[in-house]
Amino acid sequence: xFKDIQKKLLLKYPLLWNTKFVPMVAIGLLLHVIFFGLxxxxxxxxxxNRNNIDIEVTCILFGVLLVVIIVILWLVNYFKNNxxxxxxxxxxxxxxxxxxxxxxxxxxxxxxxIPFSVGKQLHQKSYYSLEETANRCKTISTAAMFIxxxxxxxxxxxxxxxxxxxxxxxxxxNQVAENGIYRDTNYHYFYKDHIVFKGKKxxxxxxxxxxxxxxxxxxxxxDSLNRIQVQNLLHQNNQAEVKKLMDNYLSLIRQHNLATxxxxxxxxxxxxxxxxxxxxxxxxxxxxxxxxxxxxxxYDYATKIGKGERKYSKYxxxxxxxKDKYEIVSEAHTDSFFKIxxxxxxxxxxFGLSILIFSFRVTSGKSWLIALVATGVINIVYGIFTAITGxxxxxxxxxxxxxxxxxxxxxxxxxxxxx
Amino acid sequence: MTEFEKxxxxxxxxxxxxxxxxxxxxxxxxxxDTENIDFYIKTNAFLNWLxxxxxxxxxxxxxxxTLLDELHVHLREKECHEHQTIIxxxxxxxxxxxxxxxxxxxxxxxxxxxxxxxxxxxxxxTTLLRSLCGELHPTSGTINYQFQYDDLYDLRTKLxxxxxxxxxxxxxxxxxxxxxxxxxxxxxxxxxxxxxxxITRLGLRKFRKHYWNNLSSGYKMRFELARMLLRKPKILLIxxxxxxxxxxxxxxxxxxxxxxxxxxxxxxxxxLSSQQLYEVEKTxxxxxxxxxxxxxxxxxxxxxxxxxxxxxxxxxNLSDLKQTLTALEVISLEQNGGTFIATFPEKIEMNxxxxxxxxxxxxxxxxxxISNSTRRFFVN
Numbered sequence: 001x002f003k004d005i006q007k008k009l010l011l012k013y014p015l016l017w018n019t020k021f022v023p024m025v026a027i028g029l030l031l032h033v034i035f036f037g038l039x040x041x042x043x044x045x046x047x048x049n050r051n052n053i054d055i056e057v058t059c060i061l062f063g064v065l066l067v068v069i070i071v072i073l074w075l076v077n078y079f080k081n082n083x084x085x086x087x088x089x090x091x092x093x094x095x096x097x098x099x100x101x102x103x104x105x106x107x108x109x110x111x112x113x114i115p116f117s118v119g120k121q122l123h124q125k126s127y128y129s130l131e132e133t134a135n136r137c138k139t140i141s142t143a144a145m146f147i148x149x150x151x152x153x154x155x156x157x158x159x160x161x162x163x164x165x166x167x168x169x170x171x172x173x174n175q176v177a178e179n180g181i182y183r184d185t186n187y188h189y190f191y192k193d194h195i196v197f198k199g200k201k202x203x204x205x206x207x208x209x210x211x212x213x214x215x216x217x218x219x220x221x222x223d224s225l226n227r228i229q230v231q232n233l234l235h236q237n238n239q240a241e242v243k244k245l246m247d248n249y250l251s252l253i254r255q256h257n258l259a260t261x262x263x264x265x266x267x268x269x270x271x272x273x274x275x276x277x278x279x280x281x282x283x284x285x286x287x288x289x290x291x292x293x294x295x296x297x298x299y300d301y302a303t304k305i306g307k308g309e310r311k312y313s314k315y316x317x318x319x320x321x322x323k324d325k326y327e328i329v330s331e332a333h334t335d336s337f338f339k340i341x342x343x344x345x346x347x348x349x350x351f352g353l354s355i356l357i358f359s360f361r362v363t364s365g366k367s368w369l370i371a372l373v374a375t376g377v378i379n380i381v382y383g384i385f386t387a388i389t390g391x392x393x394x395x396x397x398x399x400x401x402x403x404x405x406x407x408x409x410x411x412x413x414x415x416x417x418x419x
Numbered sequence: 420m421t422e423f424e425k426x427x428x429x430x431x432x433x434x435x436x437x438x439x440x441x442x443x444x445x446x447x448x449x450x451x452d453t454e455n456i457d458f459y460i461k462t463n464a465f466l467n468w469l470x471x472x473x474x475x476x477x478x479x480x481x482x483x484x485t486l487l488d489e490l491h492v493h494l495r496e497k498e499c500h501e502h503q504t505i506i507x508x509x510x511x512x513x514x515x516x517x518x519x520x521x522x523x524x525x526x527x528x529x530x531x532x533x534x535x536x537x538x539x540x541x542x543x544x545t546t547l548l549r550s551l552c553g554e555l556h557p558t559s560g561t562i563n564y565q566f567q568y569d570d571l572y573d574l575r576t577k578l579x580x581x582x583x584x585x586x587x588x589x590x591x592x593x594x595x596x597x598x599x600x601x602x603x604x605x606x607x608x609x610x611x612x613x614x615x616x617x618i619t620r621l622g623l624r625k626f627r628k629h630y631w632n633n634l635s636s637g638y639k640m641r642f643e644l645a646r647m648l649l650r651k652p653k654i655l656l657i658x659x660x661x662x663x664x665x666x667x668x669x670x671x672x673x674x675x676x677x678x679x680x681x682x683x684x685x686x687x688x689x690x691l692s693s694q695q696l697y698e699v700e701k702t703x704x705x706x707x708x709x710x711x712x713x714x715x716x717x718x719x720x721x722x723x724x725x726x727x728x729x730x731x732x733x734x735x736n737l738s739d740l741k742q743t744l745t746a747l748e749v750i751s752l753e754q755n756g757g758t759f760i761a762t763f764p765e766k767i768e769m770n771x772x773x774x775x776x777x778x779x780x781x782x783x784x785x786x787x788x789i790s791n792s793t794r795r796f797f798v799n
Contacts, residue, residue, distance in 0.1 A: 011597065011611075083598070089650075
């Protein structure tokens with residue numbers, strides 16, 4: 001089929017034939033389809049974390065290699081004929097069209113990662129609808145308060161130094177707030193060791209002061225509201241609702257074949273210590289440590305014993321995996337398919353490659369090489385000069401003026417030719 | 420009688436004498452002259468038939484005759500192209516550095532003419548050709564191209580220069596020619612027909628599917644010519660086209676040049692450089708001899724004394740010959756690689772020399788009167 005098309009193009013549109021535009025666009029599109037498929041495969045999420053597919057790096061390396069080979073084969077065929085160098089008659093805009101065709105082919109070849117990432121994200125997104133994802137994430141997020149959530153900051157307080165006795169000072173030293181805003185040195189600043197929720201005091205290490213997880217599908221405002229909602233349940237001793245939350249969470253764990261030795265009743269029993277909620281057990285949030293790449297938690301705050309130490313009970317639940325997997329789904333929903341910086345980067349790459357090929361086509365290999373070496377030398381000289389003078393942005397100015405100089409020189413010659 | 424009628428008679432005679440090769444070439448030339456796709460198809464049909472019926476002379480003859488008659492009827496109505504000057508060169512000078520300079524050169528090139536550039540190596544032939552094709556800018560003087568062109572690039576598409584060492588063609592020969600034809604505006608329908616005709620015209624029919632590396636240098640030159648014919652050039656500049664050809668091929672290609680240049684409807688000018696003096700002189704309308712960059716024209720007025728110069732080969736030695744030739748008032752006698760060159764006063768003629776040779780029984784293997792050949796410029 002391509003032979004027939006090429007033959008027709010040769011007779012009718014010699015330039016299109018010469019650049020091998022049609023077969024190259026077909027190859028480029030095929031490459032995109034293949035990488036979309038590979039991306040889709042890579043986007044498979046194994047919620048149980050047993051058979052994960054991670055072929056991204058392999059695919060990219062393989063893709064780069066493939067593109068290099070395709071480009072070489074393309075150029076070998078493309079460079080067989082050069083009507084400009086053979087002084088064949090050409091239309092006025094022929095060279096521009098030629099560059100445009102090179103650019104399109106280069107863009108198609110270079111951007112193979114875009115369909116990969118789109119395919120990947122599309123597959124990740126397809127597991128649950130946005131609404132469903134948001135619901136499940138809310139369950140995971142709020143249930144963290146009953147597992148191993150970190151403790152929230154307490155309010156900042158201050159006391160005038162003159163009012164402190166030696167012993168008081170020692171006692172509150174641990175709670176000194178060091179960093180941040182400007183502070184009056186006459187005062188001593190510290191975090192309170194309790195929080196106040198709806199007029200009732202709770203210990204800073206109480207269940208009520210635990211944090212929820214953040215998911216991108218849930219806004220920060222909604223996050224705070226969710227936390228307050230659970231705090232309310234505790235504050236009002238609404239056991240039924242808490243149990244319902246726990247049940248939802250456990251059904252997620254069961255659905256994804258994740259491990260836990262908790263049952264609803266046991267869990268409730270060891271954690272729900274109304275009314276102060278500060279004598280609960282710590283549940284280990286993982287089966288194996290560092291099972292997933294993003295460990296979800298800063299363990300530092302996991303216990304009130306002290307920094308860097310942990311004291312978990314014998315109970316565990318694979319929360320890390322669950323959270324990690326839902327984070328992926330959540331991000332697939334909230335991230336845009338195309339990142340402008342990435343596309344811009346690819347376009348710059350394609351532009352560079354096309355200019356490189358085009359300049360080789362219209363000049364001789366010799367001038368091409370000289371240009372390359374000259375660019376290198378100019379850069380080194382300017383670099384050294386900039387380093388010596390130490391003037392900020394000197395390098396950028398020098399390059400800018402050089403380019404302007406060349407443009408001026410070009411128009412000078414052009415005007416000379418015209419006259 | 421128009422130029423075309425003259426050529427038509429010639430071809431008829433060729434056919435009478437069963438010179439099919441030559442006739443077919445001329446028929447192709449006429450076919451291309453028609454610029455008519457119907458004739459392209461007819462001639463191609465005949466050529467395809469010929470591929471399988473090489474031996475049937477009678478059939479071949481009748482078919483050629485019909486074709487020729489049809490062409491005659493069509494072309495009779497077509498207006499012949501008058502020869503006109505297309506390039507005039509005035510005081511052209513090109514100085515590379517202190518060591519070598521070309522010119523001043525004065526030259527008028529007309530369509531339908533062949534101009535031979537001769538001269539020793541390194542005397543400016545290639546420089547002149549490259550100046551004419553716009554590859555080198557003259558140091559002084561002007562080259563005036565008397566036809567329409569938009570810019571320097573457009574000009575160069577109309578001037579075809581084939582350097583002595585040509586670039587390698589990549590891909591199949593046929594594809595390259597199709598590409599050229601396509602670039603030069605032949606329609607998709609015409610393209611293959613014209614390419615086939617041109618290929619056959621230059622005797623390359625068997626080689627069309629070949630690749631560059633499988634061709635001998637003679638055939639490479641022919642493919643270059645095929646490509647240039649497709650470019651419908653105004654002028655063809657060729658550097659040493661005969662260099663790699665055997666003696667038969669040299670004559671064939673010069674004949675081809677003659678016919679191509681002299682087309683009644685699409686005449687072009689051909690400038691070629693060569694070391695094959697006598698062959699070139701036979702075919703060329705003008706011969707330009709270059710010596711250290713300066714131009715010497717044959718029969719130039721400033722050449723006051725026109726001595727009789729004879730080139731010959733003999734087994735006698737130099738002193739014996741000198742003695743025998745004193746009767747003819749020999750001015751000089753030089754020997755160069757077994758060949759003698761004798762210069763006599765203007766009044767002496769070739770026959771006088773021959774008389775002496777016969778009378779004195781001088782053994783001779785080769786004699787040539789070079790008084791009117793640029794060969795004499797090579798004599799010191």
